[in-house]
Amino acid sequence: MGSLTAIALDLVRYHALHEGINFGLISSGLSISTPSWLWTVDFLGGFGVSLSPQSTKTMIMNLPARTKTALKQTRKLGIRAAYSAMVRSKLFLCFVLVAFTLLGTTVGPASALLFIPTQHWIASARTYFYIRGTPDMLWPEVLGSNHTGVGLCSTSPIRIDMDSCLNGGWKKLVAAVERISPILPGWSLYIAGGSAYQVPPARTMYGGILALDDRGNAAPDTWATVAHAAVTSHADYLSHQATFAFGMAKGRNRRLRDFGTKDLMIATGGKFPVARVACSILTEMHGPDTLVPFPILTENVTWRLPFQQGPGLSKILNLTDLGVDSWDGIINLNATTEMQARVKWFPLPETLGSGSAAMLYLVQNHSRTYARGCVVEGWWATGQTLQSSQSVIFSWSVMPGFKPHRDGTEDINLEWEGGLRDPRFTPYYGKPIKIEQEWLDALAPMIPESSLAGNDLVMTSFEALLNQTYLNNLDMVLNNPTRSGLHLE
């Protein structure tokens, strides 16, 4: 403030010693600390403006013309003379006094504001990285025989422990569904990774469940998402490299190393899968030509409308037309597979709507067999793969879109609270993935070690997942009339 006053006093003194200054302005150097001075009689009178609105308006209206004239005159003079003319001009005096008064009023609060520290994310390690593969190798639009993993994945016994096979992590899924019942309407599942530097690292799956009984605020689709293992493998490696680099930190980076307690890692540039599953009502089976309803999905539209009663749009198909009539699950109806679920995956028939693949699902009790048609739809979404302090045990999560998730808030939302149809997410989903039969065969291969004792039923990995978990208690579903599974839909 002192320096502004000194400048203003200097200018006033300069005017007073040369052409003179209006009497009202003689003390202006000492008044600039008070903003109300700008609308006093002293200030306005000093510049020949009365307090009447008309006079003020006239002065403002004339200001551009006066400025123009002053500039024109200035241009005719040399630099030195122009400087002198400018300093002597009343317009300049007015500008300085107004500017200094405004500045003097705000400079104190402004410096106080800068003294207040804020909480936020500060960038540390960052780099470009390279995922090996073409888009068709990593997130293909059509999944076929080229996308089933290494050759070992299709050898017997099936490599359910190999992470790069489609069934990698299968045991973790079994362990999860044996013990955990998901919480409606959203669920999350921690998939453990290897130890440090082993890939793929831990990831957290997120999903939502369509509730049939319209209780609560259930999602209108059953869906799931998880980070892509190829992307997380690189991202996790880089997070370890960052830790390693912090071990060598010097100067500012040493302060950054000791700064704060929470970390956030973001990898962009890769894609990750998002999928939904819809299943229509149960139908009693009589033979290979039974008519079974299948859900019809519409791209970017939920299968069921929120608060709708009953299932969404379905279409009745003849199993013979679908080419699944030769499947042993149908041929051997009521044979030796009592109380077990059987599943047949096949490419999406053209007659159905949007989607990636279809699934025929059978359940049997001692006298009857019931079928259910399902459609799965998957997309490759673009967005961010993240690990934050909100992550479960250093696992990686995903978030569609590229909006920075470090917008000044501490909590990074990883939970997909808006669900599958969050309008912020849907633009990033892409087109539904198409799937060929070869990939579906590799998706759910036969696991001989999962055959049932006492009969010749060899299950696929998917059937084993369904039947070797708590889900195998089909008595709850089929034999108890008070249970809604059979009747509600």
Place this chain on the structure above:
Amino acid sequence: MFENRIDDYRYVTSMFFINALSRVGLMYQLVYAHDTVLDPLLLSKTLTDDSFISGKDIYDKRDPSEPFIQGRFESYKWGTAWTMAGATQQAAAAILCLHLVFALVHTVVLIYLGRSSEAWDSINEVMLLAYNSIPRPGAFQNCSSGIVHAHTLEKKIRIGTRTQDSGDVQSELVVCGDENGAGRIEVNEAYS
């Protein structure tokens, strides 16, 4: 547990399907025989200092013709600090910078001109100047108990000089147009 077990089948199906999709292409990142090891050809350069933390790329750039997808890795730390991140902080800094610029320009001008003064920079000094001046009764009438008319404030005044009978030159407040032979103040001259 579920009231309706049918929900579980959809849940398990979505989980099983998404798990498989997320592993497509993972094999290209791994050493074939070691399922849990990232291929050494895909690793970054060996880190020898902390430049990675400062944002230096740690990979050699790949030829665009090679089958690689470029990704971006960024890490952040959360904490309390002084920054210029917010608009209010930026506005505050701009105000302070403006202040600084005015002060610097003024300093440069003073150094360039080689002169400075602290005369008449308080009310007391201005009062004394006025007290030592010869009154111009015609210029400021009806002002002894306050200024009522705007034209009083519009009167142009300046600081001039008057030679006293003793020969001393004294500064005084004069009204322009009624200067009565008042002189000009000169730099580096002493006034009584």
